[in-house]
Amino acid sequence: MNIFSLARFLAILVKEFIQMRRDRVTFAMMIGVPVMQLLLFGYAINTDPHDLPTLIEMNDDSPTARAVLAGMEVSEYFEFTGVVTGPSEGDRALRDGRANFVVAIPPDFERDILRGHVPSLLVSADASDPTAVGSAVAALQGIVDAALRDTLSGPLQAVAGTSSPVSVVVHRQFNPEGVTAINIVPGLLGIILSMTMVMITSVAMVRESERGTMEALIATPARPLEVMLGKILPYVLVGYVQTAVFLGFAGGLFQVPFNGDGLAFFAGFNLYIVVNLALGFLISTVARTQMQAMQISFFTILPTILLSGFMFPFAGMPGWAQVLGTALPATHFLRLTRKVMLKGGELADVTGDMRAMGVILAVITLVAMLRYRQTLD
Amino acid sequence: MTDTPAIKVSGLTKRFGKKTVVDGFDMEVPAGAIYGFLGPNGSGKTTTIRMMCGLLTPDGGEGQCLGHDIRREPARIKENVGYMTQKFSLYTDLTIRENLDFMARMYGLKNRRRVVDETLRDLGLFERGGQLAGSLSGGWKQRLALAACLQHKPRLLLLDEPTAGVDPKARRDFWDEVRRLSRAGVTVLVSTHYMDEAVQCDHITYIAYGKKLISAPATEIPARIGLKTWRVDGPDLTGLEAELTARPGVEQVARFGAVLHVSGTDEAALTATVAAQKARGTHHWQEKPAELEEAFIYLMTSAVDNFAVDIEGEAA
Structure with a gap:
């Protein structure tokens, strides 16, 4: 007695594809939902906000200092809303949320530059909302360098040199860890895949028993x-299509970079899809109707959004919540995509995330296989 | 065909929660027979059939089906059994051909395309093979379902109320097909609650509330119960029916069109009542051999009584 027959497996596979093709609404949802959410979140949630309120602590009113500030304003990241007289006033403004940044021009700023002393430009950022200040901070050194290059022309060109004449010191207030690089789009891929994969699989599985065809x-x-x-594999392919569409839109419309190793991404994303399908399968062994399957699936989505680090920084959650978050496959996939897409991660950088997903997969599959009965009891 | 019975089970028991759906059920189906499985709704027929082909694990009892143990070798049983479910269980969103092809693949049939073509031709659905199965009428769905579970040439056919909701013509065609299969050596176990179907069976087992009440060749059942029946015709049968029900010896009054069938197991009491009625000369009385139909109405009535006692017992 063979435990696995390729012919029967293929029979189920072909059947699932035919059913999928005939179910127009679900089919449209598979492709439509990711595109719609990408457009919605992509445009509604701006991770690269401009015109952030900025205060200035002016200790050197020189042409060079003004050139730097002008450069910052022209970049559109910073909008100067006022002046502070000392560090304590700046701190208070940050704490109150009146400003996102306080820029302190040190005394003798211009003179130090001309002498080649590389003065420090201190920028205090309210990093409690890393998403808000992240990109502005990232752009800062470039902005300052560009501004100085224009000012230090002619005989002063020598000072501009190859290395930066000013060191920009960013002081991330309230969040020394500086969890930045939060970018909604790579995270959104994890959420959408999880949502559609879990829901579609669980519903497709329960449909058989609800309609009586399981008998x-x-x-x-x-x-x-x-x-x-046979029932799961077709949906792996759906996941592929979703991801391809998603990455296409993400790159085309939102210029989301893909900096890292494609192979690392591919491996992680395959694993993630399988974990979600297994979860959908597990739900289908609990639910009796398609409606119940839908409800239970939906129930898993909220923690995925809230605790995975998609919506809120993972490091900011209390220990118990991090434990819960660690049990979610999306948490690891989010880290993996951010590492690969944004930080240029290689396969070696994501092995930890892969391992974590592997453990989750093993546990889910084990429970699902134990719960799946070949009989109708 | 060998002489070993197609199905032999004993003490089969199945509980769902606290409710015992099948209780110590014994049955032996000889190979090649058309075996009727009768009983009211909810009597455990479907559960019993599912246990026999390995879809449900019995809580108690044992048995074999086609020489394979129902507990240990369900996979071997499934290969040689055609099971037609009560509810249409093919895919309504697949075409007729796709459904047949799927089933053929599941049983690993050789020359799949030819087998499916043949099945479609036999059904007379060759031209409509591309139609969705869900768009077929009740009678056609039933024929398709039967054809789908015959493709792998099973040695045992389990039919669970196959003709529910099907018109009389389609039902007759269906039974012609069942008899043809039986002649070809296929054992057929069919559950039903239609009397005209019951009489088609060689052997009948009657089950009610999970317990077997009687098991005998179809022709012997009325005699086994010991039912005496009188046929009455005349005016105002409704009034007479009400009056007779209360008389000694009358256990059952059933109306068949323009006549009443009055039955009882206590021959002496019934004869006395009938004699008194005859003396009035208002109706025409005639003794007749009891038939299956009266026998089953009788069985069903007494089974309901048993169940009522059970409920009171639980409440106490």
């Missing part, structure tokens, strides 16, 4: 593994 299916010599794989 005929298990009256054939089909084995649990054949049924499970």
Whole structure:
């Protein structure tokens, strides 16, 4: 007696594809939902905000200092809303949320530059909202350098030199860890994949028992593994299509970079899809109707959004919440995509995330296989 | 065909929660027979059939089906059994051909395309193979379902109320097909609650509330119960029916069109009542051999009584 028959597995696979093709609404949802959410979140949630309120502590009213400030204003990241007289006043403004930044021009700023002393330009940032200040901070050194290059022309060109004449010191207030690089789009991929994969699989599985076709299916010599794989694999391909569409839009419309190793991404994303499908399968063993499957699936989505680090910085959550978050596959996939897409991560950088997803997969699959019955009891 | 019975189970028991759906059920279906499985709704027929083909694990009892143990070898049983479910269980969003092809694949049939073509031709659906199965009428769905579970040439056919909701013509065609299969050596176990179907069976087992009440060749059942029946016709049968029900010896009055069938197991009491009625000369009385139909109405009535006692017992 063979435990797995390729022919039966293929039979179920083909059947699932035909059913998928005929179910127009679900099919449209698979492709429509990611595009719609990408557009919605992509445009509604701005991770690269401009015109952030900025205060100035002016200790050197020289032409060079003014050139630097002008450069910052021209970049559109910073909008100067006032002047402070000392560090304590600046701190208070940051704490109150009146400003996102306080820029302190040190005394003798211009003179130090001309003498080649490389003065420090201190920028205090309210990093409690890293998403808000992240990109402005990232752009800062470039802005300052460009401004100085224009000012230090002619005989002063020598001072401009190759290295920067000013060191920009960013002081991330309230969040020394500086969890930045939060970019909504790579995270959104994880959320959308999780949502559609879990929901579609669980509903597709429950549909068989709700319509009574499961009875005929298990009256054939089909084995649990054949049924499970045959029903799941088509949705892996759906996940591929979703991701391709998503990355296409993300790159085309939102210029989301893809800096890292494609292979690392591909490996992680495959694993993530399988974990979600297994979760959907597990839900289908609990739910009796398609409606219940939908509800339970939806129930898993909220923690995924809130605790995975998608919406709020993971490091900012209390310990118990981090434990919960660590049990979510999305948490690890989010880290993986951010590492690969934004930080240029390689395969070696994501092995930890892969391992974590592997453990989650093993646990879910084990429980699902134990719960899946070949009989109708 | 060998002489080993197609199905032999004993003490089969199934509980769902606290409710015992099938209780110590014994049955032996000889190979090649058309075996009727009768009983009211909810009597455990479907559960019993599911246990026999390995879809449900019995809580108690044992048995074999086609020589394979129902507990240990459900996969072997499934390969040789055609199971037609009560509810249409093919895919309504697949075409007729796709459904047949799917089933053929699941049983690993060789020359799949030819088998499916043949099935479609036999059904007379060759031209409509591309139509969605869900768009078929009740009678056609039933024929398709039967054809789908015959493609792998099963040795045992389990039919769970196959003709529910199907018109009389389609039902007759269906039974012609069942008899043809039986002649070809296929054992058929069919559950039903239609009497005209019951009489088609060689052997009948009657089950009610999970317990077997009687099991005998179809022709012997009325005699086994020991039912005496009188046929009455004349004016105002409704009034007479009400009056007779209260008389000694009358256990059952059933109306069949323009006549009443009055039955009882206590021959002496019934004869006395009938004699008194005859003396009035208002109606025409005639003794007749009891038939299956009266026998089953009788069984069903007494089974309901048993169940009522059970409920009171639980409440106490």
